[in-house]
Amino acid sequence: MVDYSVHGQVAVLEVNNPPVNAFSHNVRVGLDRSIDKAIKDTNVKAIVICGKGRTFPAGADIREFDQPHKEPSLTLVFEKLEKTTKPVVAAIHGTCLGGGLECALFCHYRIAQKTARVGFPEVQIGILPGAAGTQRLPRLTGLHVAMDMITSGRHIFAPEALKYGIIDEMFTGDVINAGIKFAKSVMNKPLEDRCLMNKTVKDADQADQIADEFMSLVKRKYKGFEAPIDCVKAVKASATLPYREGLKMESRLMQKLLLSGQSAAQRYAFFSERAVSRWKMPGGNFQTAKPLPIKSTAVIGAGTMGTGIAVCLLNAGYQVYLLEQNQKFLENGVKTIRGIIEGSVRLGKTPMAVAQKAATLLKPTMKYEDLADVDLVIEAVYENLSLKREIFSKLDKLCKPTTLLCSNTSSLDIDRIGTATKRGDKVAGMHFFAPAYYMRLLENIYSTQTSPTTAATIMDVGRKIGKVSVLVKSCQGFLANRMRGPFAVEAYFLLEEGSTPQEVDSVMENLGMPMGPFKTGDLSGLDIGYKIQTELAKSKGVELSVDSKFLMGERISTLTRTMYDNGRLGRKTGKGWYRYEKPGGKLATPDEEEILERLMYSCINEGFKILEEGVAATPEDIDISWIYGFSWPKYLGGPMYYANRIGLDKIYQRICYYHENFPYSSHWIPSRLLLKLSENKVPMSQWCSGTDSKL
Numbered sequence: 001m002v003d004y005s006v007h008g009q010v011a012v013l014e015v016n017n018p019p020v021n022a023f024s025h026n027v028r029v030g031l032d033r034s035i036d037k038a039i040k041d042t043n044v045k046a047i048v049i050c051g052k053g054r055t056f057p058a059g060a061d062i063r064e065f066d067q068p069h070k071e072p073s074l075t076l077v078f079e080k081l082e083k084t085t086k087p088v089v090a091a092i093h094g095t096c097l098g099g100g101l102e103c104a105l106f107c108h109y110r111i112a113q114k115t116a117r118v119g120f121p122e123v124q125i126g127i128l129p130g131a132a133g134t135q136r137l138p139r140l141t142g143l144h145v146a147m148d149m150i151t152s153g154r155h156i157f158a159p160e161a162l163k164y165g166i167i168d169e170m171f172t173g174d175v176i177n178a179g180i181k182f183a184k185s186v187m188n189k190p191l192e193d194r195c196l197m198n199k200t201v202k203d204a205d206q207a208d209q210i211a212d213e214f215m216s217l218v219k220r221k222y223k224g225f226e227a228p229i230d231c232v233k234a235v236k237a238s239a240t241l242p243y244r245e246g247l248k249m250e251s252r253l254m255q256k257l258l259l260s261g262q263s264a265a266q267r268y269a270f271f272s273e274r275a276v277s278r279w280k281m282p283g284g285n286f287q288t289a290k291p292l293p294i295k296s297t298a299v300i301g302a303g304t305m306g307t308g309i310a311v312c313l314l315n316a317g318y319q320v321y322l323l324e325q326n327q328k329f330l331e332n333g334v335k336t337i338r339g340i341i342e343g344s345v346r347l348g349k350t351p352m353a354v355a356q357k358a359a360t361l362l363k364p365t366m367k368y369e370d371l372a373d374v375d376l377v378i379e380a381v382y383e384n385l386s387l388k389r390e391i392f393s394k395l396d397k398l399c400k401p402t403t404l405l406c407s408n409t410s411s412l413d414i415d416r417i418g419t420a421t422k423r424g425d426k427v428a429g430m431h432f433f434a435p436a437y438y439m440r441l442l443e444n445i446y447s448t449q450t451s452p453t454t455a456a457t458i459m460d461v462g463r464k465i466g467k468v469s470v471l472v473k474s475c476q477g478f479l480a481n482r483m484r485g486p487f488a489v490e491a492y493f494l495l496e497e498g499s500t501p502q503e504v505d506s507v508m509e510n511l512g513m514p515m516g517p518f519k520t521g522d523l524s525g526l527d528i529g530y531k532i533q534t535e536l537a538k539s540k541g542v543e544l545s546v547d548s549k550f551l552m553g554e555r556i557s558t559l560t561r562t563m564y565d566n567g568r569l570g571r572k573t574g575k576g577w578y579r580y581e582k583p584g585g586k587l588a589t590p591d592e593e594e595i596l597e598r599l600m601y602s603c604i605n606e607g608f609k610i611l612e613e614g615v616a617a618t619p620e621d622i623d624i625s626w627i628y629g630f631s632w633p634k635y636l637g638g639p640m641y642y643a644n645r646i647g648l649d650k651i652y653q654r655i656c657y658y659h660e661n662f663p664y665s666s667h668w669i670p671s672r673l674l675l676k677l678s679e680n681k682v683p684m685s686q687w688c689s690g691t692d693s694k695l
């Protein structure tokens with residue numbers, strides 16, 4: 001777990017725990033022994049700590065937080081480093097994060113490869129840097145930088161770390177050689193001044209003001225999250241309390257956070273985000289199918305989605321042909337794309353070099369012929385099946401045989417789009433979420449024809465453009481919108497029954513979602529719901545009228561049509577739900593529990609049906625889709641995780657209750673899988689990732 005070697009007078013302690021050299025229990029034991037050995041060896045005059053393989057330790061082993069803590073603790077091991085009279089050098093490459101950075105902060109010196117990143121991402125899993133990080137980083141950087149890094153969890157590259165004094169020097173080339181060379185240069189130098197515990201925090205006199213500033217920032221920016229608040233408290237303590245007292249405060253807050261439900265949910269989300277990349281579909285999976293190389297791409301339609309998708313592709317270095325039917329829309333689209341990228345440069349989120357390259361990669365066009373040689377097309381025209389089929393048929397004839405043809409449709413069956421071509425194996429869905437350049441989720445969809453190679457390629461593109469991608473089977477609405485369907489429909493029904501948009505929204509916002517269903521509807525455009533409803537009716541051969549309350553025996557809301565007919569399309573027309581007149585205080589107080597249950601339990605029920613049908617392979621696929629597609633609060637772990645926390649039998653009973661009361665809404669027909677799991681009291685660990693037998 002820790003490889004020990006001596007090079008002349010320098011002992012090298014190389015942490016060897018792939019893939020990320022996390023400080024699991026046996027690494028802590030191995031490091032403890034190796035430190036003792038190096039201290040005892042009189043021939044050793046300096047010590048280098050580094051990581052084997054791809055990285056310096058990336059932190060504590062997160063999986064161990066679910067188990068009882070085993071000694072030695074990280075702090076206990078690391079304190080030996082600071083106490084020794086031999087200089088200790090952290091030689092950093094890859095990602096030096098969390099407990100890894102804390103280890104480095106106990107060393108007397110830190111050097112890093114130019115491409116290395118350091119940071120304290122603990123806040124993202126609902127905890128804080130609990131091995132003295134909150135007390136030691138401010139002693140090096142001052143409160144401001146430490147508060148920023150610890151409350152945001154952001155990683156910084158070596159040049160920025162050098163600027164803040166977190167590292168002493170940057171190096172190129174081999175880590176061990178650089179470490180040994182540096183260690184030799186500092187042998188026999190006095191060490192008192194290199195021990196952070198002896199230092200004071202340079203801007204301690206402004207502790208109150210800086211802490212207040214960050215407290216209001218985190219409460220606004222990370223509304224509902226507990227850890228950022230405790231991070232501010234712990235970092236402030238570094239300036240207001242003696243070192244040992246500060247450590248006690250850090251430890252108290254850490255224990256509180258570790259025991260909180262939020263951290264458990266956020267850790268679940270961390271592993272789920274990784275689990276969804278291990279996709280599978282009939283005939284292949286992430287291990288057996290290899291992605292095709294993609295260099296040039298095309299986006300069809302320069303509207304809301306097309307422009308956002310183009311930004312994602314351009315920022316990742318893909319060439320993008322942007323095709324429109326209308327010259328004016330094309331010009332506006334190009335302006336929008338430039339505006340988004342320039343705005344991102346101004347905010348420091350996109351490097352200038354990336355923006356300049358993006359400008360050269362964008363090829364606006366009105367000619368389909370320009371798309372003949374591209375490797376991937378993503379269509380984002382109006383939500384209309386016959387239009388999409390017409391475009392796919394044209395592309396099929398025109399593009400080279402290897403071109404993949406994908407649609408950003410929100411709901412249309414990919415099989416029905418694929419059959420317009422003779423290359424169904426190369427047709428798939430790539431469903432982005434609005435705004436496409438911002439929302440992290442990419443829902444990739446396979447049809448009965450799509451090949452695993454196509455799936456592997458679009459999952460790979462998703463990764464390269466920085467999305468969290470899930471792969472699902474095609475069905476009406478796919479995973480996300482199908483499950484979101486009951487959520488939106490119930491919200492409309494609640495209105496028809498007397499609630500106001502503000503009331504419904506605030507219940508969901510109090511749960512932790514950044515926006516309730518009506519504000520979200522205003523943002524996305526209320527015409528989309530109407531078009532989806534009309535397309536669905538058309539596919540069933542039904543003509544809807546203004547007062548249609550049923551579609552094929554199923555209750556539908558008349559409000560969808562009313563809003564559309566009145567031109568209240570949301571933000572884009574300046575009026576949507578939020579200029580809808582409130583029926584002035586005469587309605588009964590809404591039953592918040594019912595709002596929550598009707599919105600959430602209906603889609604949880606749909607989630608179990610999605611699992612039952614294999615549309616999503618795992619509950620993690622669903623939860624990650626909600627976290628990244630609908631900004632579901634990570635601290636609740638996703639709706640399936642949330643359902644499990646509430647108890648599947650309670651959920652099942654309430655679903656049966658609503659089914660009895662709302663017989664015309666098929667989304668209340670209880671899921672068979674939910675019944676089975678709740679009857680048999682199956683723990684979530686058994687219906688999580690890869691447990692096919694559950695079905």
Ligand SMILES: CCCCCCCCCCCCC[C@H](O)CC(=O)SCCNC(=O)CCNC(=O)[C@H](O)C(C)(C)COP(=O)(O)OP(=O)(O)OC[C@H]1O[C@@H](n2cnc3c(N)ncnc32)[C@H](O)[C@@H]1OP(=O)(O)O
Nearest residue numbers: 022058059060061062063069098099121129130131258274
């Ligand atoms: C309850 C009573 C109280 C008892 C008292 C207890 C006291 C405890 C005191 C604790 C002191 C804690 C000190 C410390 O401050 C805490 C920490 O260090 S928390 C961890 C901080 N680090 C992170 O959060 C890093 C997370 N990882 C990443 O960001 C990325 O993995 C990466 C390192 C940037 C690498 O990214 P990629 O190259 O893309 O690789 P993957 O992300 O796919 O990861 C590969 C593989 O590794 C798994 N993994 C990654 N990090 C960890 C980790 N820290 N622990 C465990 N496993 C990790 C990851 O899940 C992948 O595996 P897979 O899931 O695919 O199987």
Ligand SMILES: NC(=O)c1ccc[n+]([C@@H]2O[C@H](COP(=O)([O-])OP(=O)(O)OC[C@H]3O[C@@H](n4cnc5c(N)ncnc54)[C@H](O)[C@@H]3O)[C@@H](O)[C@H]2O)c1
Nearest residue numbers: 301302303304305306324325380381382383409410434524
């Ligand atoms: N807006 C959302 O929130 C959202 C989210 C996810 C998916 N979607 C889906 O994305 C697609 C596009 O939605 P949008 O909101 O961007 O629509 P939009 O109306 O903003 O843009 C559509 C664009 O497509 C262009 N277009 C139409 N026919 C064309 C053709 N034959 N050739 C070239 N261009 C053509 C139009 O001129 C228009 O600029 C739809 O399928 C929609 O369901 C939308």
